[in-house]
Every structure is written in structure tokens, then in C-alpha cells.
Amino acid sequence: MVTSLVKRLLGLCGRTRLRGYTVFGQKHIPMLRLLDELRRRGVRVEDLDALEIFGRDGLDHTTTYGGDVRSLEVWEIDEDRRAELEKNLPGASIKIVDSYEEIARSSKRFDLVVVDNAMGLYGGHCDHFDLFPEAIFRVARDECVLALIVIPRIDAATLRHFPELSDPEYLARRAAFYGVEDAADIPRGRIVETYRGFVERSGRRLDWSFLMKRSGAGVDYLVLKISK
Numbered sequence: 344m345v346t347s348l349v350k351r352l353l354g355l356c357g358r359t360r361l362r363g364y365t366v367f368g369q370k371h372i373p374m375l376r377l378l379d380e381l382r383r384r385g386v387r388v389e390d391l392d393a394l395e396i397f398g399r400d401g402l403d404h405t406t407t408y409g410g411d412v413r414s415l416e417v418w419e420i421d422e423d424r425r426a427e428l429e430k431n432l433p434g435a436s437i438k439i440v441d442s443y444e445e446i447a448r449s450s451k452r453f454d455l456v457v458v459d460n461a462m463g464l465y466g467g468h469c470d471h472f473d474l475f476p477e478a479i480f481r482v483a484r485d486e487c488v489l490a491l492i493v494i495p496r497i498d499a500a501t502l503r504h505f506p507e508l509s510d511p512e513y514l515a516r517r518a519a520f521y522g523v524e525d526a527a528d529i530p531r532g533r534i535v536e537t538y539r540g541f542v543e544r545s546g547r548r549l550d551w552s553f554l555m556k557r558s559g560a561g562v563d564y565l566v567l568k569i570s571k
């Protein structure tokens with residue numbers, strides 16, 4: 344009864360999900376924690392030019408940091424999302440594009456690049472794997488923070504949220520990307536080393552990294568501070 348009332352209130356505030364948000368659903372708590380950790384490590388969030396590579400309506404976490412950064416550009420493939428993105432992220436530059444095509448032609452560089460991909464096999468791609476080994480670095484300034492979403496362990500809670508992650512083709516692509524046998528349970532250290540390899544092979548350094556829980560469905564943020 345109380346939960347459904349709160350959900351209705353959140354709905355009136357433009358939110359449809361309850362967990363993971365501050366009261367009235369204005370801020371995404373895991374993203375607030377991520378921003379706190381960046382500041383603790385000396386990153387001046389207010390000086391960052393940021394790119395959100397997969398935008399949807401921005402309500403998941405983009406609205407939480409969009410007002411804190413110096414500038415924000417958002418890419419999204421679905422034209423129907425344009426009006427919501429413009430409403431939810433006033434002042435941001437919204438581009439309705441295929442992000443994989445845009446990243447190949449963009450000449451812009453950013454200080455913060457956030458990759459909040461659709462999960463699993465989607466539109467001919469798989470998670471964010473096709474942004475590696477090289478494409479992602481095309482939009483990174485010499486000093487850059489990359490924030491990705493990763494799923495170390497696919498468990499029952501993960502599959503309740505993302506049943507498509509049991510697809511054998513998805514699991515095979517995931518195993519190949521991270522170089523593991525067991526795609527359902529990848530040690531966090533192995534995940535970090537996979538991205539460190541991409542960073543170093545691109546001629547950059549991994550200055551530091553951290554993982555942070557993003558959701559009860561097993562999704563983490565992986566944050567990589569890279570430099571050239």
C-alpha cells in the first residue's frame with residue numbers, strides 16, 4: 344500500500360523505478376557515490392566535458408551528473424527519445440545517432456565518457472564490446488575518466504532483470520571478450536585486467552580504477568582513469 348503510493352508519487356515526478364533513487368527519485372544513488380569517489384580522488388567534476396554514449400531518456404543516471412559537469416553531450420539512436428532528453432537534460436547537446444557510427448567520425452574529445460549500454464545482444468552489438476579495442480579512445484582526451492557498466496557474475500537476480508543474458512551466443516561473446524572459460528562468473532580482477540590491456544595497447548596508462556555496485560542485479564560501475 345505504502346510502496347504503491349510511493350511508486351505513484353515517483354511516477355508523478357517522472358520516475359517509474361523505486362530502488363536506487365533518493366526520495367522522489369531525483370537522484371541515482373550509485374551515480375552519486377561514483378561522483379563522490381571521483382571527487383575524493385581529486386577529480387574536479389565541474390571541469391569535465393562529458394559524453395553519455397547511450398542516452399535513452401537520461402533518467403537512469405545521466406540527470407544525476409548532467410548538472411554537475413561543465414558540459415554534456417548525449418548520443419541516442421532512438422529519435423523518439425529526443426524530446427525527453429531535451430526536457431530531462433536542459434543545456435545538453437543531444438545527438439540522435441548510431442553511437443558506433445558517431446564514435447568513428449567524431450572529432451570531439453571528452454574528459455568523462457560514460458558507457459551505459461543496453462545489456463546483451465542488441466542491434467548487432469554485444470554489451471559495449473564493439474567500442475573496444477580502439478573506438479572508445481577516439482573520444483577520450485589525454486586525461487580522461489571512462490565509466491562503464493560491467494556484470495562480473497550472472498546470477499539468478501541478474502537473470503530476473505536481464506533474462507536475455509542466458510543466451511549462449513551472448514555468453515560465448517562475453518567469454519571471448521574477457522578471455523575466460525566461465526562467462527557466468529568472471530573475477531573482478533580479470534575484468535579490470537581486460538580493460539587495462541586495451542588501455543595500454545592504445546598507448547595510454549591506467550592511472551587508477553575502481554568498481555562500485557550499481558544495482559542488485561549484479562551490475563557494477565567500472566571507472567578507469569586513463570592518461571596519455
Ligand SMILES: C[S@@+](CC[C@H](N)C(=O)[O-])C[C@H]1O[C@@H](n2cnc3c(N)ncnc32)[C@H](O)[C@@H]1O
Pocket residue numbers: 395396397398399400401402403404405406418419420421440441442443459460461462465466
Ligand atoms: C541502458 S539505456 C541508457 C540509459 C541512460 N544512460 C540513462 O541515464 O537513462 C541504453 C540506450 O542505448 C540505446 N542504444 C542502443 N544501441 C544504440 C546505438 N547503436 N547507438 C545509440 N544508442 C543506442 C538504446 O536505445 C537505449 O536507449
